[in-house]
Structures are given as structure tokens and as C-alpha cells.
Amino acid sequence: MFCIISTGIEWIMTKVILKSNSNxxxxxxxxxxxxxxxxxxxxxxxxxxxxxxxxSKLLLQIKGLLEEQKNSLVSGKRHRSCQ
Structure with a gap:
């Protein structure tokens, strides 16, 4: 799951990864x-x-993250775009 944190001026994209299936x-x-x-x-x-x-740069990054999320759902594999 990707999250966007913003002040309106600054934007940070994060990726949240669950380490187990339990709540x-x-x-x-x-x-x-x-x-x-x-x-x-x-x-x-x-x-x-x-x-x-x-x-434009912000929207391109969001588009890339959405495409990555879609591809990972289709393939079942996680990608490493976030550190």
C-alpha cells in the first residue's frame, strides 16, 4: 500500500508493507x-x-507508484522502488 503525506507544498510518498497476515x-x-x-x-x-x-513531476511519480501497485497485484511480486 502506498501513502501520500503532504503539507500542500511538500509531498512524501511512502510504502507500507505488512510483515504478517495477522492484524x-x-x-x-x-x-x-x-x-x-x-x-x-x-x-x-x-x-x-x-x-x-x-x-508534473509529482503526478509522474504518483502514476509510477500506481502502475507499480497494479503490476504487483497482477504478478504477486513486490517491487523495491521505495527504500
């Missing part, structure tokens, strides 16, 4: 790299150019 089992949380560039929404005056590249 009381341990979990491992890994940070997915690279961490996307901050989105400068706190600027006084924003232009399309200010947010286009950071948002």
Missing part, C-alpha cells in the same frame, strides 16, 4: 525516492510556470 503484525514503512520538488503555492503571485514542472 497485530508489524509493518514496515519506506520512503519512496526521489522526493518531489516543493510546490511553491505560498508565493504572493503564482504563475502557471511556477507550478507546472513541480506538479
Amino acid at each position: 497485530g503484525g508489524n509493518v514496515e514503512v519506506r520512503v519512496c525516492l526521489p522526493i518531489p520538488d516543493p510546490i511553491p503555492i505560498n508565493k504572493v503571485s503564482l504563475s502557471r510556470g511556477d507550478i507546472r514542472e513541480p506538479v
Whole structure:
């Protein structure tokens, strides 16, 4: 399972891995790299150019994680994109 933690400016993707099938089992949380560039929404005056590249990079990373999740469900294998 992937989780997104955000302040609106900074975004961190994590992967949560259950270590056992029981409800009381341990979990491992890994940070997915690279961490996307901050989105400068706190600027006084924003232009399309200010947010286009950071948002584009963020969406590409989210897309990659979703594709990885889909592929792991199909193949039954876990990938190591997160450290």
C-alpha cells in the first residue's frame, strides 16, 4: 500500500508493507525516492510556470507508484522502488 503525506507544498510518498497476515503484525514503512520538488503555492503571485514542472513531476511519480501497485497485484511480486 502506498501513502501520500503532504503539507500542500511538500509531498512524501511512502510504502507500507505488512510483515504478517495477522492484524497485530508489524509493518514496515519506506520512503519512496526521489522526493518531489516543493510546490511553491505560498508565493504572493503564482504563475502557471511556477507550478507546472513541480506538479508534473509529482503526478509522474504518483502514476509510477500506481502502475507499480497494479503490476504487483497482477504478478504477486513486490517491487523495491521505495527504500
